Amino acid sequence: MSDHASITTSLTTPQPPDRWTRVRSAALQRPILQLVVLVAIAVWLVVLVPSLPTNPRAITSLLVVAALLAFAAMGQTLVVILGGLDLTLPGYIMIGALLAVDGTAKLGLPLPIAALITVVGCGAVGAFLGFACHRWAISPLVITLGAGSVLSGLAFFLSGGDYGKPAPDPLRALASAGSTTFGLPVPPVIFIVLGCAVVIWIVLTRTSAGRRFYATGVNPRAAGLARINTSATWTTVFALSGALGGLAGMFIAGFGAGWSQGMGDPYLFTGLAAVLVGGTTFASQRGSFTRTLIGALILTLLSTLVLAYRLKEEQGLILYGAIIIAMVAIYGRERHVRDRF
């Protein structure tokens, strides 16, 4: 009889995982690999360019570039956790830049009003896209691509092809590399992005809204059966992606000398790369904005490293692609059909 009992126990109680499995899953739960890569690239860069740590101006401009990339990828991070993809981003960035530059210079709007119009306008477009994707089970890929073309075209049309104006001074004070925050020689945009990171971290991990959001991403059907309003989740997340994309466009216009046709395009694919390198994969419970922040830092340092080696920008692109595939091959592999059968 005792044999039977021990067999029953071994069948019903789960075996404790061995040490390697535990170490591996703990490492995958946190962005440890990403941090190791980040530190390695930073050390490499310092060895290669010893003057870098003593040059605060160079460091702040690196951080501003990384912060803008992370800001542009903020909405995309949330959409990717939900299992979607938002290709509207270049359109949102163009609209934000249009309102930041032409809205203030030509129409005479105060900057806060321009920001409000950007948030409401881009948010409304995003809300519609999120609702439509959820309601009619549309894959977001092509519909957001179309919406992105509509918004970019609208921004070109409204600007009338005149991109000469610089961004207004208050905006430049927020985002350009030489500006200060309350006397500190660090541009405010860095603190804004860090603040957003803290808020997103708290909302995602410490509130029921965050739990509902992850649940919808991992399994929308189960979430729906648990009485989570998945339609509202999709609508809200896409609306947030739109509003944040528009604001990112305003900051990007403030960082550069102005804006131009096609200025949003690089941020779409590089932003997606930052999300993926950070370790957020589609519909994953491990995704977070903190990871995207690390991903954006990795990519920015990597492109500096490429420049330090006197390689060209395009050779950096090859490295980006290889790094995305290599990182995801390590931590983000899906299950074989055999195991889902």
Place this chain on the structure above:
Amino acid sequence: MNRVLRLFRQRTYAFALLLVVVLLVLNVIVSPSLFGLERLPATLATIAPFVLVAFASTPSMLGGGIDISVGPLMVLVNCILVAVLIPAGLGSVGIALPILLAISAGIGALNGVLTTIVKINPVITTTGMLFVLIGVSLTIAKTPVSAPDNWTEPLADTVWLVPGAVITIGAVALAWFLLNRTAYVRNLLATGESDTSAYGSGVNVTAVKILSYTLGGLFAGVGGIALTAFLQVSIANLGTTYALLGVAGAVLGGVSLLGGRGSMFGALLGGLAIYLIQQLLTAAGVAPTLIVLSYGLVLVLAVILGATLLNPRKR
């Protein structure tokens, strides 16, 4: 009304066909000379890259995956041919054609292996590949290199009275027609509909998917040759533009992003529709900025219409 709707639901390409017919009529009204007999080969040569990039996107989408790197792959083939092979004296048909098709099919196969055996999400795999391909294209030919006289020129005109574009598009269509005679296309559609069910029915899901990406790459290789024929220069900076054009064309032609539904004929019509929209607006004198806008609107409306009124699946 219900019968019409049912027809549209059963034939995934019907909506694209209607769109193409309407756009053709409008185009002929606006610019009657466009489809005149003497200009026909040149017009078809302009259409060929649009259709071929939609063709190249289709096999992987039918299998439930996606490949957004076929557009950049077309541009890479264009750059390799114009900026590497022709200057190196390897530009003749007999040498260049096998090299280009082998490279493009190889890159497609690599995408397939990464998505199935390494098991990386196809969007991520092909985004990574997109960066690599655009980077390689720009490294080969950062500034446009113009091609000397070469064998691709007749493909933009006529070869023995047959328009060259008919040959490039026809080659891919014939290949797909022959595959349709085998079990492959049915296995691919079954895999796209539900890979677990297909696996349970004894379909070698891994091989079917890898072959679908390889075919996409091969078709993109033909597309790159058609692109070179039409342009006669290398255009490395158009990589991102072409990246999503193919997926848009295929979806407009009724190929489902969820896999398992759609046809090559639909992709042909979808690519054609995208060309006709742009051509119509250009001919009507609409500002280029509004062309981008209205192209986007058509995509949004077509996708919503396809998912609501014309959706055959009960949810």
